[in-house]
Amino acid sequence: MRQFFSMLIITLISTLLMAAASKAESLQMGISVDQVPVSSSFNGAEIVIFGSIETTEQAALFRGEYDVVIRVEGAPEDVVIRKKDRIGGIWINNESEKYEAVPSFYSILSARPLNLISNSIELAPNGLGLNNLGKNVPVEGEKTLIMNPGEFSDALLRLRIEQDLFSEIPGTLQQLSPSLFRAKLSLPANVPIGEHKVTAYLFRNGEMLNTNESSFVIEKVGFERWIYNLAHEHSLIYGIMAVLMAIFTGWAANAMFRKS
Amino acid sequence: MSIYLPIAEMSVNIFILFGMGAAVGFLSGMFGVGGGFLMTPLLIFYNIPPAVAVATEANQIVASSFSGALAHFRKGTVDVKLGVMLLIGGLIGSTLGVYIFSSLRSAGQLDLIISLLYVVFLGAIGTLMTIESLNAIRKSKNNDAPVKRKTGHDSWIHKLPFKVRFRKSKLYLSVIPVLVLGMLVGVLAAIMGVGGGFIMVPAMIYLLRVPTNVVIGTSLFQIIFVTGYTTIIQSTTNQTVDVVLALILMVGGVIGAQFGAAAGHKLKGEQLRALLGLLVLGVCIRLGYDLVATPTDLFNVIGYMDGGGH
Numbered sequence: 001m002r003q004f005f006s007m008l009i010i011t012l013i014s015t016l017l018m019a020a021a022s023k024a025e026s027l028q029m030g031i032s033v034d035q036v037p038v039s040s041s042f043n044g045a046e047i048v049i050f051g052s053i054e055t056t057e058q059a060a061l062f063r064g065e066y067d068v069v070i071r072v073e074g075a076p077e078d079v080v081i082r083k084k085d086r087i088g089g090i091w092i093n094n095e096s097e098k099y100e101a102v103p104s105f106y107s108i109l110s111a112r113p114l115n116l117i118s119n120s121i122e123l124a125p126n127g128l129g130l131n132n133l134g135k136n137v138p139v140e141g142e143k144t145l146i147m148n149p150g151e152f153s154d155a156l157l158r159l160r161i162e163q164d165l166f167s168e169i170p171g172t173l174q175q176l177s178p179s180l181f182r183a184k185l186s187l188p189a190n191v192p193i194g195e196h197k198v199t200a201y202l203f204r205n206g207e208m209l210n211t212n213e214s215s216f217v218i219e220k221v222g223f224e225r226w227i228y229n230l231a232h233e234h235s236l237i238y239g240i241m242a243v244l245m246a247i248f249t250g251w252a253a254n255a256m257f258r259k260s
Numbered sequence: 261m262s263i264y265l266p267i268a269e270m271s272v273n274i275f276i277l278f279g280m281g282a283a284v285g286f287l288s289g290m291f292g293v294g295g296g297f298l299m300t301p302l303l304i305f306y307n308i309p310p311a312v313a314v315a316t317e318a319n320q321i322v323a324s325s326f327s328g329a330l331a332h333f334r335k336g337t338v339d340v341k342l343g344v345m346l347l348i349g350g351l352i353g354s355t356l357g358v359y360i361f362s363s364l365r366s367a368g369q370l371d372l373i374i375s376l377l378y379v380v381f382l383g384a385i386g387t388l389m390t391i392e393s394l395n396a397i398r399k400s401k402n403n404d405a406p407v408k409r410k411t412g413h414d415s416w417i418h419k420l421p422f423k424v425r426f427r428k429s430k431l432y433l434s435v436i437p438v439l440v441l442g443m444l445v446g447v448l449a450a451i452m453g454v455g456g457g458f459i460m461v462p463a464m465i466y467l468l469r470v471p472t473n474v475v476i477g478t479s480l481f482q483i484i485f486v487t488g489y490t491t492i493i494q495s496t497t498n499q500t501v502d503v504v505l506a507l508i509l510m511v512g513g514v515i516g517a518q519f520g521a522a523a524g525h526k527l528k529g530e531q532l533r534a535l536l537g538l539l540v541l542g543v544c545i546r547l548g549y550d551l552v553a554t555p556t557d558l559f560n561v562i563g564y565m566d567g568g569g570h
Contacts (some may be wrong), residue, residue, distance in 0.1 A: 040266045040504075043271050079563040090376075090551040093368045094558070104563060128396075155559035177392040189271040192563075203383050224266040231267055232501050239495030242319045242503050247508060250326030253514035257331070 025055045027068065027202040027212045036187060037221040044189040047216065049109070049198060052184040060204065061178045067110070067117040067203040068173060068181050069128055074105030074165075075194045081152045097152040104192040106133060106160070108168040109183040111175055120208040126201060126208065130157055144151075164188035188246045193218050268312045274508060276306070278288025281320075281512020288324065288513070289520025290527075291536045292476060294483065295453035296321050299509065301378060301543055304368075310371050312502050314361070314453030315494035318487045319506040321455040324513050325483040326391020339474045341429040346442035346460075352488035358493045361451050364496070368562070375547050377452050383546035385458055389539030396530035397554075415433065417467055421515055429470045437468060446461035449489050455483040458540075496527040 014258040029051035036045050053066050060066070079102045085094035110117065114129045123129050127136030165188070173183040195217045202210045222230050230238045263274045282301050288295030303313035305333050364370040420434035422456050441463050445456035460479045464470040471479070495501045524532060 038264060040264050041262070043262050077563045080368065080561055080562055081561045084555055084558045084560075086554075090372075091553075092553055096368060104565070108387045115403060135559070152559070156561055159557070159559060159561045189262075190269070193269070220266060224264060227266040229497065231501070235496040235499055236492065238503075239492035239501065241323055241534055242495060242501050242506065243491050245490070245503060245507065246319055246322035246488070247326050247484075247513065249507070250323040251330065253323070253327045254330040256325070257518060 014114050025053070025057070025202060025204065026196065027200050027210055028054060029070075029198070029200045029212045029214055031198060031214055031216050034073075035215055036191075036216065036218040038218060039221050040222055042189065044191070045187045047138045047185050048182060049185060049188065049200075049214075050180070051200060051212070052181070053179045053202060055179075061111045064175075064178065065204050066178075067112065067199045068175075068183075069114065069117060069203070070109040070173065070183050071126075071128055072105065072109070072185055073103040073106040073197045073199075074192045075103070075106045075196075076101040077192075079156065081156050083152070083155070099153070099156065103132060103155070104165070104194070105187075105196060106130070106166045107185060109172040109185060110170055111173045111181075113170045114168070115252075118203050118208065122203070122206060122208045126211075128201065130161075130166060133157070133166070143250070163190060164193075165190070174195065187218070191218055193220060263504065263508075265299035265312075265502050265505050267500065268505060270308075271439070272306070272308075273506075274337055277505065277508045278512040281305070282516035285513035286325070286515025287516075287536075287539070289517030290524035291520075291532055292524070293536070294321050294324060294455035294457045294480075295513070296456075297350075297378070297382060297452070297540070298543060299513075300374075300453040300511065301547060303311075304309055304371075304374075309500075310374055310503070311361075311365055311498060311500045312505070314374065314451070315491070315500040316502045316509070317497060318449065318494060318504045319501050319503070320513060321511040322484060322491060322511045323489065323518065325457075325480045325561065326454055327514060328475065329480040329484055332480060335477070337474050337477040338481045339426055339470070341424075341471065342426045342429055342431075342438065343478045345424070345438045345443075346482040347441025347485050349439035349444075349563050350446035350449070350482055351489055352439075353443035353448075354444075354450045354490045355493060356444075356484055357447040358490065359451025360447070361372055361494075364451075372551075374452060375450065375551055379544055379548045379551065380542050381448070381452075381459065382547070383502050385462065386540030388462070388537075389533055391453075393530045393533035393537055395532065414490045418469075418563075425427070429474055431468070431470065433468060441467070442486075446486050446490075449483075449486050450493070457483060459540070475492060483562040492493040500523055508531040524528055557568035 029049060032048040036047065049070055053061065053068065055061050078098060078100050080096055080098050082093040084091040086204070089095065108114065108129060114123060120132070124132045124135050127134060157166060158166040173181055175181050193214055197214065198214045200212045201208055219225065261272045261274050264271050284295040284299045284302065287298060299320065300313050300317045303317065304310050329338065361370065362371050417437045418433065420436045422435045423432055424435050425432050445460050448454060448458045448459065457479050461475055464475045464479065465472060491501055
């Protein structure tokens with residue numbers, strides 16, 4: 001593994017040197033896996049995102065003027081938030097709000113708290129930070145998170161944080177050397193299936209200079225994938241199979257009953 | 261040991277689920293009931309999404325009712341003709357129930373309606389059962405002769421038209437109440453994730469006057485088909501049947517049922533009914549409490565991965 005990393009870093013650095021000629025300051029990034037398999041034993045996973053800051057200004061690099069912030073986002077989805085009210089003595093889902101294009105997973109990885117890295121003028125348009133979530137998405141629908149701030153969007157954030165689906169934790173990114181960084185991303189067991197976008201942002205003294213994008217995919221494999229696909233694509237066969245399985249189990253139980 | 265459920269999309273402890281299956285199987289073997297009315301609330305307490313719990317439980321009941329019905333077939337205590345009539349109503353009811361289930365789900369009121377139905381039915385049946393069995397216990401202590409079942413050609417149900425002869429049950433009865441009863445239980449089976457035996461059995465005894473010895477077998481016979489049909493319809497309409505979850509529960513259930521049946525033979529009928537009545541009331545009170553107690557969180561969030569909603 002160590003050898004793999006050093007190889008990768010060497011490759012990265014050589015590409016960086018070439019890239020550096022075109023742009024003064026840039027960022028290279030790699031992810032430890034392309035695919036996170038979800039099998040029957042899946043109980044969350046941890047992946048590593050690593051890379052380097054490439055700059056011609058070595059002095060600034062050694063003074064620690066640069067910061068890297070990584071945003072990991074799951075596929076956007078529509079969500080409905082419902083609020084319970086007491087009606088006739090019982091608690092019933094009453095008012096609701098619908099938001100469009102909310103990421104199904106959202107994680108900010110950084111070495112320091114975001115407010116120490118930059119200000120909201122730089123962070124907000126890039127959707128960096130839980131309070132800026134969704135602000136990088138162009139407003140198409142009638143209700144995105146930014147347009148309807150209030151108790152419903154607060155509740156959405158709070159619930160997703162409680163479910164470990166949204167996070168913003170300083171210290172999740174480490175600067176291994178002035179130019180090399182490594183970040184650890186924890187994926188909970190309930191992480192949504194699908195493609196996750198990873199975007200790294202390079203800051204210098206609070207100013208956003210450059211970005212780099214990559215992605216990885218979380219997918220069901222083997223038996224779990226087969227079952228899920230069967231249930232969704234051939235649901236009739238799936239249903240019949242479920243019933244036959246039950247009849248067989250019932251018959252087997254009955255046969256054992258008679259012997260004993 | 262945790263296992264990932266492919267449809268519920270969550271990681272669960274296989275031993276806890278197996279234990280739940282075995283415990284409910286024990287009770288259902290002991291009391292001679294399907295156990296769906298206990299299992300579905302248990303699954304929901306264990307944070308399985310109600311939509312998955314209900315649909316998967318229908319699948320599990322196919323296994324337990326098939327196992328039970330085989331035994332009754334051998335003893336010859338199944339009225340197939342009556343069962344088929346109930347079944348016709350049941351299939352109509354189940355189709356209707358799955359449709360209601362889908363629309364309640366998209367309106368966000370599914371959980372509430374499931375809880376309300378449970379509270380109402382468990383409350384009513386638990387109360388009746390407890391009172392009836394306590395009376396029976398008191399009477400047996402006073403050495404009174406048990407009340408004779410009315411031969412029954414006097415009630416309005418027996419005056420309805422379209423009469424059919426059910427030889428095994430020794431009944432000459434209109435098909436209307438049979439179809440209606442089957443349909444009602446079918447609707448409940450789909451929405452509540454139960455076989456409906458706990459409603460079907462008393463209704464057959466007290467409303468249709470079916471002899472007690474064929475009631476359970478006939479009820480189980482038609483439950484196989486109604487829950488099997490519900491499983492298929494839930495699969496095609498809502499994609500909420502989780503076969504991995506169902507299999508764990510089935511295996512736990514059939515093993516538990518063996519021990520339960522043995523334990524059941526050591527208790528008197530009225531004692532069993534009193535215990536079951538109290539158990540039913542307990543589940544009812546727990547669910548009812550959740551409806552009226554201030555929830556820890558007033559908000560809940562549902563995401564639709566495909567962006568389109570359902």
